[in-house]
Amino acid sequence: xLKKILIANRGAIARRIVRACSELKIQxxxxxxxxxxxxxxxxxxxxxxxxxxNASKDSYLDxxxxxxxxxxxxxxxxxxxxxxxxENADFAQRVIDEGLIFIGPSPKWLKQMGDKVSARxxxxxxxxxxxxGSELITHIAEAEAFAQREGFPLVVKPAGGGGGMGMQVVHxxxxxxxxxxxxxxxxxxxxxxxxxxxxxxxxxxxxxxxQIMADQQGNAIHLFERECSVQRRHQKLIEExxxxxxxxxxxxxxxxxxxxxxxxxGYDNLGTVETLxxxxxxxxxxxxxxxxxxxHGVTEEVTGLDLVQLQITLAAGGSLPAQVKCEGFAIxxxxxxxxxxxxxxxxxxxxxxxxxxxxxxRVETGYQEGQAVSQYYDPMLAKIIAKGxxxxxxxxxxxxxxxxxxxxxxxxxxxxxxxxxxxxxFLRGExxxxxxxxxxxxxxxxxx
Amino acid sequence: xxxxxxxxxxxxxxxxxxxxAGATVEAGDVIIILExxxxxxxxxxxxxxxxxxxxxxxxxxxxxxxxxxxxEN
Numbered sequence: 001x002l003k004k005i006l007i008a009n010r011g012a013i014a015r016r017i018v019r020a021c022s023e024l025k026i027q028x029x030x031x032x033x034x035x036x037x038x039x040x041x042x043x044x045x046x047x048x049x050x051x052x053x054n055a056s057k058d059s060y061l062d063x064x065x066x067x068x069x070x071x072x073x074x075x076x077x078x079x080x081x082x083x084x085x086x087e088n089a090d091f092a093q094r095v096i097d098e099g100l101i102f103i104g105p106s107p108k109w110l111k112q113m114g115d116k117v118s119a120r121x122x123x124x125x126x127x128x129x130x131x132x133g134s135e136l137i138t139h140i141a142e143a144e145a146f147a148q149r150e151g152f153p154l155v156v157k158p159a160g161g162g163g164g165m166g167m168q169v170v171h172x173x174x175x176x177x178x179x180x181x182x183x184x185x186x187x188x189x190x191x192x193x194x195x196x197x198x199x200x201x202x203x204x205x206x207x208x209x210x211q212i213m214a215d216q217q218g219n220a221i222h223l224f225e226r227e228c229s230v231q232r233r234h235q236k237l238i239e240e241x242x243x244x245x246x247x248x249x250x251x252x253x254x255x256x257x258x259x260x261x262x263x264x265x266g267y268d269n270l271g272t273v274e275t276l277x278x279x280x281x282x283x284x285x286x287x288x289x290x291x292x293x294x295x296h297g298v299t300e301e302v303t304g305l306d307l308v309q310l311q312i313t314l315a316a317g318g319s320l321p322a323q324v325k326c327e328g329f330a331i332x333x334x335x336x337x338x339x340x341x342x343x344x345x346x347x348x349x350x351x352x353x354x355x356x357x358x359x360x361x362r363v364e365t366g367y368q369e370g371q372a373v374s375q376y377y378d379p380m381l382a383k384i385i386a387k388g389x390x391x392x393x394x395x396x397x398x399x400x401x402x403x404x405x406x407x408x409x410x411x412x413x414x415x416x417x418x419x420x421x422x423x424x425x426f427l428r429g430e431x432x433x434x435x436x437x438x439x440x441x442x443x444x445x446x447x448x
Numbered sequence: 449x450x451x452x453x454x455x456x457x458x459x460x461x462x463x464x465x466x467x468x469a470g471a472t473v474e475a476g477d478v479i480i481i482l483e484x485x486x487x488x489x490x491x492x493x494x495x496x497x498x499x500x501x502x503x504x505x506x507x508x509x510x511x512x513x514x515x516x517x518x519x520e521n
Contacts, residue, residue, distance in 0.1 A: 337485070338485075339457075342457060344457050344458050344484075344487075344489055345458055345460070345484045345485035345487055345489075346458070347458070347459040347484070347485070347512075375458075375459045375460045375461070375484045375485055376485075377485065377486065378485055378486045379485040379486075379487070
């Protein structure tokens with residue numbers, strides 16, 4: 001078993017991993033940039049070490065600094081959290097080569113799933129449903145040929161991407177070339193690979209993902225689904241489990257199929273199979289995330305399992321939980337430091353920051369009152385997760401929690417989240433990836 | 449001739465400067481792209497006219513409400 005884990009991350013997930021370590025009686029080591037010096041988990045961890053810079057490349061993406069600290073403090077494992085180096089195969093391999101355990105899947109899965117084109121091909125071969133997509137585009141003629149065959153609309157995607165960065169929807173032939181070159185530019189700046197490819201664009205789909213958990217002996221199980229359709233700019237805002245208003249048998253079948261495919265692959269540790277469901281009920285594989293997800297708490301609430309602890313024990317060769325059941329309803333909202341109207345990020349000092357303490361409500365945050373919210377990292381302030389015996393009860397609890405969460409010093413998206421939770425279509429379980437846009441359009445029409 | 453300041457709505461870094469002084473702009477044209485909290489934020493011309501000054505360069509740090517460019521019309 002692991003004795004000391006270095007957490008190569010920040011914010012809510014760093015704090016979450018510190019807590020998991022402490023429950024497992026494992027020592028935790030955090031690293032922090034100058035901008036994060038007031039973070040609450042610095043005091044909560046067993047040990048804490050400063051990083052030299054604020055920019056990601058000089059802090060949480062700086063492999064040399066992080067490995068030097070890991071060796072100095074005698075860590076025997078590294079937990080990468082999500083984002084930053086969590087899906088970086090070279091980093092994972094380096095951790096292993098330098099004699100430590102990487103808490104995540106084997107580097108080969110980070111590499112194979114990280115390349116969206118090869119992941120699609122690999123999964124499709126094992127029976128995973130996929131929507132039509134191209135190979136990597138090396139010349140505009142290939143893109144035009146694909147468009148000729150499949151028709152518009154199409155979406156241009158960076159092969160090495162994630163989180164919707166660099167994605168562009170193309171409605172006609174004239175837009176194809178500029179969209180490709182722009183996507184390539186973004187891909188080469190943000191991701192390791194600059195390749196891009198095309199996929200059929202599904203108008204107003206539902207985004208449903210399946211939590212997979214696998215051991216190192218080739219066994220894999222699913223921990224049901226998360227409905228993540230409430231998004232803006234391809235970033236999730238609200239996630240829930242089980243998925244409402246959809247054929248639950250079809251969902252369960254896809255969950256089981258996803259676990260079986262991962263078992264056939266010999267995948268290990270945690271992973272998430274992301275899919276899109278069309279309004280007609282067709283399903284297509286989107287990508288596989290080879291890390292803990294931001295929204296893992298939703299699954300923890302309905303299964304009663306601690307996913308971060310399981311990640312750690314599985315990485316050390318442990319086994320899967322015996323029986324997994326889904327009980328009740330859980331829903332999460334992401335509180336962002338951003339202007340609810342313009343959706344631009346909002347930086348500042350949290351002069352007031354008081355997460356609510358309520359029955360059946362859990363708050364995950366890496367911030368505390370008095371702390372600065374800097375421009376350097378993503379704008380998520382907190383995740384608020386509510387549970388209920390019915391969906392309506394869980395939503396009601398989340399709504400009360402959001403209204404009770406006091407934040408001053410930065411603007412937040414709380415009002416937008418509250419609007420979604422009161423939206424009649426949302427309450428009926430009628431969600432798709434355009435719901436935020438519809439709610440905002442309706443509001444603007446009402447104002448004018 | 450009136451001068452119009454184009455201000456930053458966020459604290460962040462200049463990622464790209466797309467237009468140079470002297471350029472003719474329409475309202476809504478993107479002059480600069482900022483980066484803050486992992487988001488790209490386009491800075492658009494507030495009015496049509498001539499871009500007379502661009503006050504920032506790539507990599508530069510900017511504050512909320514800072515004047516980034518000046519348009520004359």
